[in-house]
Amino acid sequence: MSEQNGRSWWDDGARRVLSREACEEIAARVQRFASGGGSTGVTITSWWNGELRWGRNEVTLASDRRSVVVEIERTRLGGPQAAGTASCNQLDDESLRAAVRAAEWAAGLENPTRRPPLTPQQPDLALPETRIWSDTTHDVPATARGEVARAMIEPAAREGMLSAGYLEVRTQSVAQFGGRETYRSHPLTTQPLYAAATQAQCSLTVRNRAGNASGWAGASSYDWNALATGELAARALEKCRSSADPVAIEPGRYTVILEPQAVHDLIQPMFRPMEQREHNEAFPSYPFHLGMDEALGIGRTKLGRPIMDRRLSITHDPADPLQGVLPFNGRGDPYRPITLVENGVITALAFDRYYAAGRLNEQQPLPFAGAYRMTGGDTSVEEMIRSTRRGLLVTRLSNVRILDLSSMLCAGHTRDGLWLIENGRISRPVRNFRFVESSLVALNSIEQIGPAVPVFHPARDPAHAALHSAIVPALKVRDFSFTSSVDAI
Amino acid sequence: MRTSFMRPAVALALLAGAAAPCPLAAQLTFAPPAAPANVGGYLHVEECLAASARIRDSVDAWGAHWADTLALVERQKPQASIGHTRDAARRCADAQPRGDADLVDFVQWFELHLYAGRDDRAEALIERRLAAIAPRAVVERAAVLDSAVAIAAGSVRPARLALAERLLDLRDEHDSVVTPRELYFTPFTVMVRAQLAGDYPAAVRAAHRIVRLDERATRATRERANRTGRVQIVFMARTRVTMDSALTALRTRGPEAYVAIRRDTWARASGERPNALAIPIGEAAPELAADVWIGDRRDDAPRPGKGRVALVTWVSPNCGDTCERAYATVRRLAARFPELEVTWLASTDGHVHSRVAPTVADEAALMRETLIAGHRLPGALALEDAKPWYLEAPDGRRIEMPTPNEEAFSFVRGFSKAGNAYIVDRDGTIVEHQDLSNALNNALGEEVFDRIIRILLDRPAAAAGGAR
Numbered sequence: 001m002s003e004q005n006g007r008s009w010w011d012d013g014a015r016r017v018l019s020r021e022a023c024e025e026i027a028a029r030v031q032r033f034a035s036g037g038g039s040t041g042v043t044i045t046s047w048w049n050g051e052l053r054w055g056r057n058e059v060t061l062a063s064d065r066r067s068v069v070v071e072i073e074r075t076r077l078g079g080p081q082a083a084g085t086a087s088c089n090q091l092d093d094e095s096l097r098a099a100v101r102a103a104e105w106a107a108g109l110e111n112p113t114r115r116p117p118l119t120p121q122q123p124d125l126a127l128p129e130t131r132i133w134s135d136t137t138h139d140v141p142a143t144a145r146g147e148v149a150r151a152m153i154e155p156a157a158r159e160g161m162l163s164a165g166y167l168e169v170r171t172q173s174v175a176q177f178g179g180r181e182t183y184r185s186h187p188l189t190t191q192p193l194y195a196a197a198t199q200a201q202c203s204l205t206v207r208n209r210a211g212n213a214s215g216w217a218g219a220s221s222y223d224w225n226a227l228a229t230g231e232l233a234a235r236a237l238e239k240c241r242s243s244a245d246p247v248a249i250e251p252g253r254y255t256v257i258l259e260p261q262a263v264h265d266l267i268q269p270m271f272r273p274m275e276q277r278e279h280n281e282a283f284p285s286y287p288f289h290l291g292m293d294e295a296l297g298i299g300r301t302k303l304g305r306p307i308m309d310r311r312l313s314i315t316h317d318p319a320d321p322l323q324g325v326l327p328f329n330g331r332g333d334p335y336r337p338i339t340l341v342e343n344g345v346i347t348a349l350a351f352d353r354y355y356a357a358g359r360l361n362e363q364q365p366l367p368f369a370g371a372y373r374m375t376g377g378d379t380s381v382e383e384m385i386r387s388t389r390r391g392l393l394v395t396r397l398s399n400v401r402i403l404d405l406s407s408m409l410c411a412g413h414t415r416d417g418l419w420l421i422e423n424g425r426i427s428r429p430v431r432n433f434r435f436v437e438s439s440l441v442a443l444n445s446i447e448q449i450g451p452a453v454p455v456f457h458p459a460r461d462p463a464h465a466a467l468h469s470a471i472v473p474a475l476k477v478r479d480f481s482f483t484s485s486v487d488a489i
Numbered sequence: 490m491r492t493s494f495m496r497p498a499v500a501l502a503l504l505a506g507a508a509a510p511c512p513l514a515a516q517l518t519f520a521p522p523a524a525p526a527n528v529g530g531y532l533h534v535e536e537c538l539a540a541s542a543r544i545r546d547s548v549d550a551w552g553a554h555w556a557d558t559l560a561l562v563e564r565q566k567p568q569a570s571i572g573h574t575r576d577a578a579r580r581c582a583d584a585q586p587r588g589d590a591d592l593v594d595f596v597q598w599f600e601l602h603l604y605a606g607r608d609d610r611a612e613a614l615i616e617r618r619l620a621a622i623a624p625r626a627v628v629e630r631a632a633v634l635d636s637a638v639a640i641a642a643g644s645v646r647p648a649r650l651a652l653a654e655r656l657l658d659l660r661d662e663h664d665s666v667v668t669p670r671e672l673y674f675t676p677f678t679v680m681v682r683a684q685l686a687g688d689y690p691a692a693v694r695a696a697h698r699i700v701r702l703d704e705r706a707t708r709a710t711r712e713r714a715n716r717t718g719r720v721q722i723v724f725m726a727r728t729r730v731t732m733d734s735a736l737t738a739l740r741t742r743g744p745e746a747y748v749a750i751r752r753d754t755w756a757r758a759s760g761e762r763p764n765a766l767a768i769p770i771g772e773a774a775p776e777l778a779a780d781v782w783i784g785d786r787r788d789d790a791p792r793p794g795k796g797r798v799a800l801v802t803w804v805s806p807n808c809g810d811t812c813e814r815a816y817a818t819v820r821r822l823a824a825r826f827p828e829l830e831v832t833w834l835a836s837t838d839g840h841v842h843s844r845v846a847p848t849v850a851d852e853a854a855l856m857r858e859t860l861i862a863g864h865r866l867p868g869a870l871a872l873e874d875a876k877p878w879y880l881e882a883p884d885g886r887r888i889e890m891p892t893p894n895e896e897a898f899s900f901v902r903g904f905s906k907a908g909n910a911y912i913v914d915r916d917g918t919i920v921e922h923q924d925l926s927n928a929l930n931n932a933l934g935e936e937v938f939d940r941i942i943r944i945l946l947d948r949p950a951a952a953a954g955g956a957r
Binding site: 296298300301303304347348353354356357358359360361362363 | 807838839840842843844845847881882883884885886887888
């Protein structure tokens with residue numbers, strides 16, 4: 001098959017994702033098929049995924065997969081504006097032409113009252129310098145992944161424990177071309193966007209054969225070398241050993257020391273509302289809605305008001321190598337550094353381009369990729385334990401669900417290691433609890449804050465983002481509400 | 490890929506293009522591919538119905554685009570698309586082994602038969618359904634008839650108005666057991682669909698029916714129906730019924746008599762005083778303010794112009810597609826009446842869609858591009874500076890102030906909403922108002938506006954010399 005028909009991009013085994021040049025060639029062909037006016041936007045996502053999973057100390061899956069998705073948006077200009085999208089995963093002329101036609105058909109079905117298509121980003125768009133690529137991650141072979149997995153399983157197996165987990169490496173590229181007033185008609189005015197990223201992640205659980213002890217550890221990074229898989233295996237094993245034979249204690253309010261992963265699990269639901277400033281203004285059910293201003297007739301948000309402990313700050317910085325985000329989002333908007341919370345005061349809520357233009361007279365939106373760094377103290381977990389007369393040490397939280405969005409009341413349960421602390425020392429493992437607690441209340445009940453460390457936070461939208469890493473401290477929180485004992489380990 | 494399916498549509502577009510300066514390219518750019526629904530795998534009548542409804546919705550969506558150049562008349566929409574619906578519905582219905590034997594599926598089969606163009610089967614089905622109802626079960630009978638009318642007039646394309654009227658005649662016997670909402674809403678659906686289809690006699694008949702049943706209804710029924718929009722329905726029906734006499738009064742006795750009839754119509758529908766009608770008809774039109782005039786302004790004279798018949802329409806820099814009906818209506822009126830003075834009113838938003846406009850001049854430039862040129866709006870546009878101020882950081886939001894043009898009508902809630910339009914006679918009196926962004930008002934409004942403008946242009950100004 002000829003190169004023009006698209007297949008040859010995969011013939012080069014050394015290249016796991018489409019290069020910028022390959023994406024440009026595909027976009028140019030799509031533009032040629034789009035006849036009859038209007039404009040055409042093309043987003044090309046290609047990815048390679050190397051995966052290895054194991055359970056009960058045996059590898060159950062080892063795969064290498066790759067794919068490409070070409071998403072085409074056809075926009076009618078002049079008169080009633082409407083846009084239609086269609087996507088395909090074949091790169092030959094016939095498939096691309098059919099996808100263009102399908103997008104045009106979809107434009108005809110579009111609800112005419114929808115918001116008009118976005119205008120293109122400025123040609124001098126400043127993209128952040130992100131560090132999201134690692135040659136090591138891109139090149140890691142299946143054999144290496146197998147060796148690492150064996151090395152992680154072996155210590156658990158030697159002690160008669162059961163290990164389960166997965167290792168995943170991923171390479172992806174995202175390219176965006178045009179949109180309204182596209183580069184087909186104005187080749188110099190729209191900036192084609194291209195970015196490539198790597199991801200590596202590992203998660204494992206070690207349990208004893210009696211089924212009453214469990215330890216977990218996980219990590220994610222753009223760099224395979226940063227996973228420190230040996231340490232992860234040792235930590236999971238140690239937690240499993242020390243959580244055996246838990247005793248049941250009464251549910252109630254306890255002082256808790258939340259390890260960084262548990263903090264992330266608890267507060268992570270809070271970040272989705274932080275991406276929607278418009279909704280926080282309009283809807284009382286949103287956690288950062290303050291109320292209606294009767295005089296102005298507008299909804300107020302909590303921007304500028306304290307919402308958590310004054311020692312805490314939360315920032316989002318695409319240039320932070322530990323946060324690892326693509327330089328732009330799915331609409332071609334560049335990510336910018338954001339201080340979401342400064343000394344407990346909420347200072348920013350993310351918004352899109354319509355909101356930027358319509359409410360703030362700003363050209364650029366404020367997109368938030370979900371990656372964040374939370375800082376505010378340097379107390380070690382050991383010091384927190386020493387200063388606790390009676391409390392609980394929590395490894396992580398699981399099945400966290402929002403019960404009430406406006407107060408961020410969440411429910412879930414503890415997993416993979418929960419210990420009772422008495423008189424400054426860990427006294428014994430205890431059975432897991434179900435908790436019902438507001439993350440905002442917890443963040444206002446803080447006694448001590450640890451140094452921020454990266455936690456396990458896999459990408460939620462692999463098509464348009466890299467890792468969304470989180471760098472989070474451990475927290476000592478008073479009066480954390482546990483409502484019942486649960487059988488989970 | 491162009492197909493034979495497009496031929497009638499292309500012919501209609503060419504006909505329309507011959508009648509008005511319209512962008513034919515806009516009609517031809519997005520030709521739907523020949524892709525009839527694959528109904529082979531559908532197992533239930535509900536799936537057939539859903540497939541047919543999707544195609545029906547595509548007809549409606551295309552209709553909005555066709556309205557750009559064609560009159561809003563149902564029969565002028567692309568019939569070939571209705572043919573697609575018919576084809577899919579027939580094939581799907583034929584694949585159902587039990588057919589419409591089971592009356593449990595009456596509603597679905599009745600609608601599917603109509604989609605399939607098998608009106609005889611639909612009528613036979615409803616006869617079977619009605620025959621299966623016990624003689625004393627009048628509530629059930631009324632409910633079945635209501636459902637059937639809603640489908641015949643409201644869901645299927647083209648609307649089966651004759652069938653709907655026959656079924657409504659049957660329902661008339663059971664008005665006392667129909668819920669207050671359905672009592673008014675079902676004939677209102679027939680009136681709306683008739684209006685949209687351009688079947689004005691049917692619309693008038695439906696309007697008369699609504700007026701009759703309203704006069705028969707008890708006070709308690711009327712009051713309960715008020716919670717579900719009775720006043721507006723009856724006002725629209727009475728407007729339809731009295732429109733000819735009101736226009737005759739306008740022609741023979743002038744705007745004062747016309748306004749008196751309109752206010753009386755309101756009083757009869759709502760039970761309130763005639764002067765409570767919250768539309769400023771019969772009042773003096775305020776002189777329009779502007780910080781920037783854009784578009785075709787023939788002279789620097791104040792607007793509405795002395796001795797001219799004027800059409801004033803509110804728009805917004807960001808109204809977008811919701812105003813498309815208003816744009817198309819005013820374009821057609823301006824083409825029919827070259828001497829009509831067309832003015833658009835807008836205040837600054839600080840942006841046009843996602844493009845920021847820091848100054849009034851910037852916004853005027855963007856509106857020239859997107860509204861005046863993009864939508865080929867005739868006449869002149871008065872753009873007012875909303876004089877915004879900004880909330881303190883970190884909020885930073887833009888807060889706009891009412892403009893002089895908006896304040897002039899501040900006593901009428903929502904009057905300055907984009908899509909609202911009013912006609913001013915040569916003496917500077919507001920004669921009529923319509924919300925042209927609304928589909929029904931638009932269809933009625935264009936007809937009413939057309940007749941009123943025609944009369945007003947034939948009338949000299951009452952004041953000496955034709956000046957205000």
